[in-house]
Amino acid sequence: MLCLFIFAAARESVSHELWLDSNSFQIKTGKILDIDIRNGENFEGINLSFFSNRIKQFFWVQDEKRANVTSRMGDVPAMRVPMDHDGLVSVVYESTPSFLIYTEWKKFVNFVKQKDLGDALERHTLNSWPKNRFKEIYHRYSKALIGVGSADGADQNFGLAMEFVALENPYRNETPATLLVKLLYRNKPRADAQVEVFERNEKKEVRGFKLVTDVEGHVFIPVKGGHDYLIDSVVLREFTSNEDNAPIWESLWATLTFSVPQK
16 A cells, blocks of 8 residues: 555656546436546556545535545545445535645646646746756646436535636537636636636547636536546646745645536
8 A cells, every 4th residue: 555655656756747537427217426536647557545645525516415535545446335326416626735845847847838837947946956867846626527327416615725616517518518616716717717628438448639718717618428528727826835955946836626427
């Protein structure tokens, strides 16, 4: 178990996205819902085991009823729960803080450019901060939408520091060409923010593209029937601390996964 934890932590330090995945985002009532915590890139990655010391909160909500995930240490999948009722299920995961050490300036440059994180490079240079062996602290806020039976219901804002909220139900949407999503940061709309979208077909082939939120934090995700979707967005802010060797930067990652039925 300890080896699994060390391996997962090492992999997470060099990979970016962390999301909630499932073999099936639509299940029949009475079936068991399996949720994997995955870490990697481009909708491909390893399964992380359930470790409570790396989880701040992990729960699921259906029809306004909330239940905490009570898996055992080391469990894969991280969540395995029978779904006894019809309805949309929102699964929510928030990590405890983790740290990353940049040993090469180029890696930080690539990160800032890939995630379109504004003037972070200029601020770093202006403050004469070191360009090798500096720390970043990061937090993960991941959600998954699962359709059980009729899949009636709606996603909601759970008050995460950064969060995607689906304003339409992907399993009940009558116009499935797009899905309207809102991005929140500190419970306020995050405007002009990059959203990366990863689209996975039945053959597990992945296509990625980028969008930008409007002034109200809205973004319309183009969707296709029979495909799974992972969307993510990142906030990077300066980290304030009086401690020696403290992180310079703090990043917050929001992801949302869902599927669109084949019509």
